Amino acid sequence: MSASMFNRRHLLGAAGAAFGMAALPAAAQPLRHNMSSFVRQDWRDHFETLGVATIVCDTTSRALHFWSGNGAEYRIYPTSVPKTDELTKRGYTRIVRKKVGPSWTPTPSQLQRFPDWKPVPPGPDNPLGTHAMYLSWPAYIIHGTHDTRKIGRASSDGCIGLYNEKIAELFALAPVGTQVRVI
Numbered sequence: 001m002s003a004s005m006f007n008r009r010h011l012l013g014a015a016g017a018a019f020g021m022a023a024l025p026a027a028a029q030p031l032r033h034n035m036s037s038f039v040r041q042d043w044r045d046h047f048e049t050l051g052v053a054t055i056v057c058d059t060t061s062r063a064l065h066f067w068s069g070n071g072a073e074y075r076i077y078p079t080s081v082p083k084t085d086e087l088t089k090r091g092y093t094r095i096v097r098k099k100v101g102p103s104w105t106p107t108p109s110q111l112q113r114f115p116d117w118k119p120v121p122p123g124p125d126n127p128l129g130t131h132a133m134y135l136s137w138p139a140y141i142i143h144g145t146h147d148t149r150k151i152g153r154a155s156s157d158g159c160i161g162l163y164n165e166k167i168a169e170l171f172a173l174a175p176v177g178t179q180v181r182v183i
Contacts, residue, residue, distance in 0.1 A: 038076055041065045046181045053178040055095075057081075057142070057160045059088055060183075062152055064142070064160060066170060077170065080150040080161035087158045088182070093135040095142075095178040098171060102132035107139045110157060130164045131171040135180060142180075143167060 041056045043065075056065040059081040066075045082088040101122035110117060120126045129144020142160045144167035145151070151163055160182070162170065 038063045038078075040076070043067045046183075047179055051177070051179045053174050055142070055174060055178055055180045057180065057182045059090070062154075064162065064170070066173060068173065073173065075170070075173070077162050077166045078151050080145065080153055080155045080159075082156050082158045083154050087156070089137055089140055089158065090182045093137050093140070093180045093182070095133045095174060095176050095180060096136050097134040098176060099132045099134070100171070101130065102126065102128045102141075102143065104128045107157070129161070129167060131167045133167075133171060133174060133178075142170070 038061050039058065041058060043050060043054045043056065046056050047054055050067055050069050050071055052069045054067045054069075057063075057079065058065065062079050062081050064077045064079050066077070067073065103119060103121050104127050105119040106114065106117040124146050127143075127145065127147075128141065129146055132141050132143040134141050140158055142162070144164040145161040146164065148163060150156070150161055155161075
């Protein structure tokens with residue numbers, strides 16, 4: 001069988017499967033976990049006021065929700081989240097410091113698991129990407145990543161990661177003092 005024949009058959013089969021899937025009732029269609037499955041959050045479900053700004057990091061849908069202090073801006077960003085529940089800290093915190101071009105140092109628990117890990121200066125090999133927003137919880141950061149494969153996945157040792165262009169955008173919007181909830 002020729003390659004072009006295989007490709008046509010494959011495409012026709014895929015089109016038929018897609019058409020058949022569209023004909024199924026919504027409850028019978030498979031559950032998909034991707035960026036289009038974000039669940040819109042309402043800041044009032046998490047905070048009494050917007051404060052200077054508000055962030056909700058939803059580890060289930062792997063999305064970060066941002067509201068400006070006056071409520072005029074609402075943004076949603078795809079994120080990476082911690083690999084396991086043991087690495088996930090949930091609750092209330094706030095942004096206490098921000099840094100463009102952060103350096104990265106392994107935490108004590110990371111050094112126990114990976115004794116050969118060394119600090120990484122700012123640059124393309126840095127796991128914190130181009131910008132970092134440090135939370136009041138020690139060693140917990142909202143940051144960028146150069147490894148775009150991590151976004152949308154449980155892939156971090158505890159932090160919340162965003163695409164570098166998205167963390168730069170959020171960095172400009174979220175002042176120090178922004179209240180944060182991780183759910």
